[in-house]
Amino acid sequence: MTTTTYVILGLLALRRWSTYELAQQMKRSIRYYWPRAESHLYEEPKKLVALGLATATREDVGRRPRTVYEITEAGRGALTAWLATPGSGPLVEFEGLVKVLFAEQGTKDQLLGTIAAIRADAEAAREHHAELGTDLLVTGGPFPERLHVNSLVLKFMWEQAEAVRRWAEWAEGVVSEWPDTAPRTGDQARRVISTVTSSTVDAPPE
Amino acid sequence: MTTTTYVILGLLALRRWSTYELAQQMKRSIRYYWPRAESHLYEEPKKLVALGLATATREDVGRRPRTVYEITEAGRGALTAWLATPGSGPLVEFEGLVKVLFAEQGTKDQLLGTIAAIRADAEAAREHHAELGTDLLVTGGPFPERLHVNSLVLKFMWEQAEAVRRWAEWAEGVVSEWPDTAPRTGDQARRVISTVTSSTVDAPPE
DNA sequence: TTCTTCATGTAATTAGTTACATGATTGA
DNA sequence: TCAATCATGTAACTAATTACATGAAGAA
Numbered sequence: 114m115t116t117t118t119y120v121i122l123g124l125l126a127l128r129r130w131s132t133y134e135l136a137q138q139m140k141r142s143i144r145y146y147w148p149r150a151e152s153h154l155y156e157e158p159k160k161l162v163a164l165g166l167a168t169a170t171r172e173d174v175g176r177r178p179r180t181v182y183e184i185t186e187a188g189r190g191a192l193t194a195w196l197a198t199p200g201s202g203p204l205v206e207f208e209g210l211v212k213v214l215f216a217e218q219g220t221k222d223q224l225l226g227t228i229a230a231i232r233a234d235a236e237a238a239r240e241h242h243a244e245l246g247t248d249l250l251v252t253g254g255p256f257p258e259r260l261h262v263n264s265l266v267l268k269f270m271w272e273q274a275e276a277v278r279r280w281a282e283w284a285e286g287v288v289s290e291w292p293d294t295a296p297r298t299g300d301q302a303r304r305v306i307s308t309v310t311s312s313t314v315d316a317p318p319e
Numbered sequence: 320m321t322t323t324t325y326v327i328l329g330l331l332a333l334r335r336w337s338t339y340e341l342a343q344q345m346k347r348s349i350r351y352y353w354p355r356a357e358s359h360l361y362e363e364p365k366k367l368v369a370l371g372l373a374t375a376t377r378e379d380v381g382r383r384p385r386t387v388y389e390i391t392e393a394g395r396g397a398l399t400a401w402l403a404t405p406g407s408g409p410l411v412e413f414e415g416l417v418k419v420l421f422a423e424q425g426t427k428d429q430l431l432g433t434i435a436a437i438r439a440d441a442e443a444a445r446e447h448h449a450e451l452g453t454d455l456l457v458t459g460g461p462f463p464e465r466l467h468v469n470s471l472v473l474k475f476m477w478e479q480a481e482a483v484r485r486w487a488e489w490a491e492g493v494v495s496e497w498p499d500t501a502p503r504t505g506d507q508a509r510r511v512i513s514t515v516t517s518s519t520v521d522a523p524p525e
Numbered sequence: 526t527t528c529t530t531c532a533t534g535t536a537a538t539t540a541g542t543t544a545c546a547t548g549a550t551t552g553a
Numbered sequence: 554t555c556a557a558t559c560a561t562g563t564a565a566c567t568a569a570t571t572a573c574a575t576g577a578a579g580a581a
Contacts, residue, residue: 146411
């Protein structure tokens with residue numbers, strides 16, 4: 114049982130889904146904090162069936178079969194048990210930031226390009242979350258009775274995207290004042306770092 | 320060549336390292352945005368050598384051999400070329416948030432425990448970044464001439480951790496007012512969501 | 526001397542990805 | 554009726570992890 118398996122199990126606790134529907138639902142928001150390849154999702158629920166936590170039903174669409182999954186009582190028990198231990202904190206993989214770290218090996222334009230891409234990315238994510246929010250407000254979404262938990266998650270995602278966007282905007286300003294990316298004595302860098310170390314006790318900046 | 324390979328290559332551009340030193344350096348900060356198992360780092364530089372981007376030197380410590388790697392000119396070229404294309408945006412994997420999403424399948428205490436763990440995690444990360452910052456200010460770090468790029472990266476990491484911490488604090492307040500985690504009509508949730516959707520044009524909240 | 530921690534890897538396993546394949550449906 | 558897209562998977566591959574092993578150095 115991986116976290117991915119429990120994600121499927123959690124969705125199955127809400128209703129029965131075909132695998133394709135599960136994949137679509139993941140696209141809607143979960144993939145932003147639990148990203149998995151679509152094709153992988155066709156494999157995962159089989160584990161649940163093998164463990165007796167879900168049942169699979171073969172249905173026919175034309176001549177073509179599809180599989181619909183349903184949670185069992187044992188499945189609900191396993192899900193509740195899993196919720197008892199706090200999960201791991203956010204794990205971030207950020208290639209763009211690696212490129213910022215080694216920016217002196219490249220040109221200033223390359224660095225500005227890297228930061229601009231980060232910003233565009235963050236803006237797109239923020240837009241997506243805002244649209245999802247609008248949909249939840251207007252239609253209530255597929256599970257209107259779950260708005261209370263959905264709002265917690267949505268707010269988190271939006272704040273994350275916004276934090277990235279703000280950083281990128283700030284970094285663009287800083288870097289654009291540099292003559293190039295060459296090593297230098299770090300007077301400005303010192304000021305930046307001291308805002309970080311001191312704001313641990315002070316109020317957040319900006 | 321994966322991003323991990325380029326991370327090693329980037330470090331080799333700064334000086335020669337033994338594999339153990341590379342692993343230690345990754346622990347210092349890079350693993351917060353490019354996390355890899357320590358043992359994996361012993362395999363990765365071999366690829367660089369095979370491609371002619373680095374050279375390996377066997378040295379002896381007692382009867383025991385160790386490998387020290389050095390970048391080649393071809394390696395510097397490959398690194399610069401890699402910096403030309405903007406990398407991918409932040410990829411987040413956050414099991415804790417999945418547990419928040421399915422919180423109605425568990426108890427209110429479980430949810431509060433999950434959020435508390437997220438907060439503790441974020442506070443620890445923030446502390447680590449602040450300590451790293453202090454070290455950079457006091458000693459200059461191993462590469463004082465690189466303070467300008469290091470400050471960009473450090474600020475990003477700190478802001479991320481702080482955003483998570485703020486969210487967790489806020490979520491604790493919200494959830495503690497709930498009677499339980501059961502599904503409900505979402506008046507409060509609606510207010511939360513509308514701050515998200517509207518603040519896309521307005522100023523950031525709080 | 527013994528224990529612990531530092532230092533340096535190897536081997537086995539696995540979770541996950543990319544690439545591919547193909548039937549069903551719908552709109553032009 | 555043709556093309557595009559929706560829907561449903563399978564197969565092959567690989568990047569990365571966990572678990573293990575062991576020598577060196579320093580502390581008790």
